[in-house]
Amino acid sequence: MYRGENKSLFWSKFYMTARKVLVYTVLILLSILCLFTIYILVVYSSREHTSIQRGFNGWFEGYWGQNFSNIFFNSTFRARYQTNFIIAMRNSFIVALGATFCSVYFSTLTAYGIHMYRFKLRNAAFTFILMIMMIPTQVSTTGFLAMVYNLKWYDHFFPLILPAVASPVTFFYIKQYMESVLPFEMVEAARVDGAGEIRIFHQIVLPVLKPALAVQIIFAFVGSWNNYFLPQLVLVRDTSKRTLPIVVASLWSASNGTKDYGMIYMTIFLAIVPLVVVYFAFSRFIMKGLTLGAVKG
Numbered sequence: 001m002y003r004g005e006n007k008s009l010f011w012s013k014f015y016m017t018a019r020k021v022l023v024y025t026v027l028i029l030l031s032i033l034c035l036f037t038i039y040i041l042v043v044y045s046s047r048e049h050t051s052i053q054r055g056f057n058g059w060f061e062g063y064w065g066q067n068f069s070n071i072f073f074n075s076t077f078r079a080r081y082q083t084n085f086i087i088a089m090r091n092s093f094i095v096a097l098g099a100t101f102c103s104v105y106f107s108t109l110t111a112y113g114i115h116m117y118r119f120k121l122r123n124a125a126f127t128f129i130l131m132i133m134m135i136p137t138q139v140s141t142t143g144f145l146a147m148v149y150n151l152k153w154y155d156h157f158f159p160l161i162l163p164a165v166a167s168p169v170t171f172f173y174i175k176q177y178m179e180s181v182l183p184f185e186m187v188e189a190a191r192v193d194g195a196g197e198i199r200i201f202h203q204i205v206l207p208v209l210k211p212a213l214a215v216q217i218i219f220a221f222v223g224s225w226n227n228y229f230l231p232q233l234v235l236v237r238d239t240s241k242r243t244l245p246i247v248v249a250s251l252w253s254a255s256n257g258t259k260d261y262g263m264i265y266m267t268i269f270l271a272i273v274p275l276v277v278v279y280f281a282f283s284r285f286i287m288k289g290l291t292l293g294a295v296k297g
Contacts, residue, residue, distance in 0.1 A: 214285030
């Protein structure tokens with residue numbers, strides 16, 4: 001009996017160790033794969049056009065300054081691609097910041113209303129929002145574009161920012177997080193003390209939801225910053241309104257006679273810098289937010 005227990009304990013420890021080794025091996029391989037693509041992007045942004053055309057090379061070259069200068073100071077950049085990198089980055093910031101604010105703030109406001117108030121259509125409203133979450137964006141694109149052209153909103157940022165108010169995924173995540181960390185007693189105590197609903201929401205609810213808000217800010221900003229589908233359909237005439245994904249696509253679609261791979265990779269590298277900055281600014285909230293938001297009670 002004693003030997004049997006030792007044997008069972010041995011195989012149990014062996015299984016746990018093997019499982020841990022397998023998990024860490026997969027995670028390391030995935031991390032290497034992700035970092036390798038970023039490494040190749042940085043390497044290619046340091047090389048000139050003809051050097052990149054010669055084939056793969058994992059060593060850095062000294063053309064960072066030239067590629068950087070071509071993007072910002074080369075007069076032919078605007079003539080070739082009918083845009084300016086600084087203007088395109090400004091446009092992307094306007095759209096991404098506006099869409100992020102609308103998505104996170106109004107989704108949180110909606111989640112607070114459904115979570116805290118008991119009205120007759122509360123469950124129906126929650127179910128309706130979840131149903132909208134299952135509808136792909138492409139399905140509603142035709143009607144959305146018809147509305148944009150009827151309102152003469154093409155070549156404006158409004159159609160790219162205002163629809164972010166209705167963000168079912170953000171709403172659902174924050175609603176589930178509220179059920180974990182926002183007790184009714186906290187809000188009721190503030191009401192008894194005479195605080196209004198708007199003050200309760202901004203001074204009590206939002207600070208409690210800070211981890212979840214940080215996570216959703218990252219997701220919303222990255223999604224809006226990388227959005228190519230809708231801007232390409234809405235910003236059709238005024239080239240000064242183009243966002244960075246449209247500019248990058250224009251660089252790739254240029255003819256071989258005018259295409260500059262060094263400038264293209266440098267543009268992509270600079271385009272992901274704001275994403276990295278936003279991620280590191282809010283990354284300390286990610287694990288805490290995901291962990292608390294996934295545990296109910």
